[in-house]
Amino acid sequence: MTFITTALSVNLNKVALVRNTRHLGIPSVTRAATLCLQAGAHGITVHPRPDERHIRASDVPELATLLKDWPDREFNIEGNPFHNLMDVVGQLVAAKLPVHQVTFVPDSEGQFTSDHGWSFPADAQRLKPLIDQAHAWGLRVSLFMDADTAPMAAAKALGADRVELYTEPYAAAWGTPEQTDQLARFAAAAQAALDAGLQVNAGHDLNLDNLTAFIAHVPKVSEVSIGHALIADALEMGYAATVQSYLRCLTLGDRLAQGGLSVG
Template sequence: MTSTSITTALSVNLNKVALVRNTRRLGIPSVTRAATLCLQAGANGITVHPRPDERHIRASDVPELAALLKDWPDREFNIEGNPFHNLMDVVGELVAQKLPVHQVTFVPDTQGQFTSDHGWCFPDDAARLKPLIEQAHAWGLRVSLFMDADAPAMVAAKAVGADRVELYTEPYAAAWGTPDQAAQLARFAAAAQAALDVGLGVNAGHDLNRDNLAAFIAQVPGVSEVSIGHALIADALELGYSATVKDYLRCIHRVLP
């Protein structure tokens, strides 16, 4: 199977830039400067995940980045996090200030969790997610649900009101270069096709990098957006933001029709 995508957007997650900044009180590296350099290099959007403990992105970073995005009307601001923690408050303040935010990605992480490591569970989470999805829609925002690559679950994600799913790609990344790689790619391709079949858009993210990204986009149909943070920022430490973003875009573009 080959991808039917016409375009796949690259959204740069800036959490790790903020993590380094927070180790000192000097304000460097600057999160907004990093965003500017990534957008200048062609990134299609910016992603942040403001956790309640503010160990990386702080609540104060979010309106500053949103204000920056006003100068880039063709790019998107994606804010992810657990809607039962601080996410809805953070997003609601942007909406009240009429600052740009385009997509919210609901992630079922716990407070203090090291990193996101699983998707929503249906039908268990449906009843409590539905009113929050409706609230985000009332604000005029697209809603993506962070999901495991479980094809049957896509029907439930659509039924609860999601616009897209973000496939949690760590199992694929962990299998890269192993005998399980093909099976994982097939699993993700099936989940993406199931999402497309019920009218959901498909995003993807977690541990995607310059080695495994092209194969994923080539084999998984209809990927609208990849959100990449840890690997991209690690590469930028060696290559710089501009060269790194351009290289990730090359990984995407060389496999798309």
């Protein structure tokens, strides 16, 4: 039996956050990307906020240039399309640099971290022209969404290709009596997205403890984007060992989901 592992995209925001505390250029974001890709990561994610608290606008073309040497990997750029995201992505497209997916996230400019998904139908009409623009650039569009079944058909009708399920509620419930209910909630949301014709991504606070169970129970997750926990683990384990550990979690989760786990 062949197992297709859920793709791992490494979010490098926290590498840039540490770098930005000094003016020495270390740790290097591009070096971190190289080491993660060499270890088997399927892609790189960045979230260039307007205040450049971590990823800077100048990092994005440097990473895109690096990814020219990795044609089988993907570059995912996330952010609020009503802030600076479309300008950043448009510059890459104009320069013919690689970018494969844009993930639209409804965060405010001063927000500590992303903490909710888009609202439907409230956000639908203003998102439509931006989705159309991304498609005109030849890019896949993923919408950052809460784990609710109701909006998935509307997200597909709007033109989205994928949704990224905001997984912090699941991570917060890990190890508590609410864990099972949260897994069921996310599984239902993912199935609703799949039924609508969307693919499913996931991210936010996924880690080595909770990742395998999520992949095993939530159907057909195409990609996870993991930053904070992965970079924290890399401080202790190194990039290569950390990426390989996350890939093992994904492989195990996929095998459990497909009923193909063998013993011995």
